[in-house]
Amino acid sequence: MNALERDYVCHHLWQAGSSGQGALVSRVAPQVRGAVTNGAVGMHGALMERLPALEIVGVFGVGVDAVDLDTARNRGVRVTNTPDVLTDDVADLAMALLLAANRRLCALDRFVRSGAWESGKGLVAPHSLRGKTVGIFGFGRIGRTVARRLEPFGVELRYFQPRAVEGSNVPRADSLKALARVSDYLVVCAAATEETRNAVDAGVLAALGEQGVLVNVARGSIVDEPALVDALRSGKLAHAALDVFADEPHVPPALLALENVTLTPHVASMTLETREAMGRLVIANLAAHFAGRELLTPVV
DSSP: OHHHHHHSOOOOGGGGHHHHHHHHHHHHGGGOOEEEEETTTOBOHHHHHTOTTOOEEEEESSOOTTBOHHHHHHHTOEEEOOOSTTHHHHHHHHHHHHHHHHHTHHHHHHHHHTTTTTTTOOOOOOOOSTTOEEEEEOOSHHHHHHHHHHGGGTOEEEEEOSSOOTTOOSOBOSSHHHHHHHOSEEEEOOOOOTTTTTOBOHHHHHHHOTTOEEEEOSOGGGBOHHHHHHHHHHTSSOEEEESOOTBTTBOOHHHHTOSSEEEOOSOTTOSHHHHHHHHHHHHHHHHHHHTTOOOSSBOO
16 A cells, blocks of 8 residues: 555545545546456446546456456456465465364364363364365366365365366366265365356255365355355255355354354455565556556456
8 A cells, every 4th residue: 555655646445435435436537547456346347437547457366256347348448466476375274274174173162162171071073184085166276276285185186177277187077066076175266257156056065965065265156155054054064164255244144153164254365475465466567557568467
């Protein structure tokens, strides 16, 4: 933010509040040549249309599903994001969630804090991770990095996405449901698109099975949340470890009430080092555009 303020005249829409945003846009619209947003807020086509001088949208994040890319293309507005710099930290949180679910870390923390351990209450032993199969839905940068993280744990790896990844020694399943059927753990790393909306549905969850664990570090829209709640409640799925939700920051009360979930508030890329690198990349793309140079990480 300091670098943006130093190099540009900035108008902070988020500071205006919902009641003042329209007036702010009307006042500054003719002068706005660039916009910065994040992957969750994005930028709707209606706002783009109100900014006649807009040339570039810089997204602080890798996901651009909340940006109206069709309007951007039609308007000739460039869009950039921040891939690569967040890959390792997102993969690390996927691993942390998988291990937390596997060893029931959150439940064990509650067990100790509640005094249940001291009172002699019994525990049910979890399954070992070694020898299990982990399926990865979406085998791009993050999915492949998760696979590399998992290799030393002695698991079998599988993945699914529509197009096969050349040069990978990880077998590809024929479909998402087929992947779930052979997996003990299903890690969602896919991009949010219309094709992946609610892709992890009741059928996929049923295929994952009663001992299955779902981990999602991608987007909440990829998982059918009502179907997930039903599977967890009914025992058709053992556990879900989720960093993302369909209507953030709202998490369905039915999901919050369940014990067999591990929840984090969309923080997979939230380390000081990664957020610093993401910010630098946003600024570098803006600088390249306004200097007439090639964009570092163009989306449109």
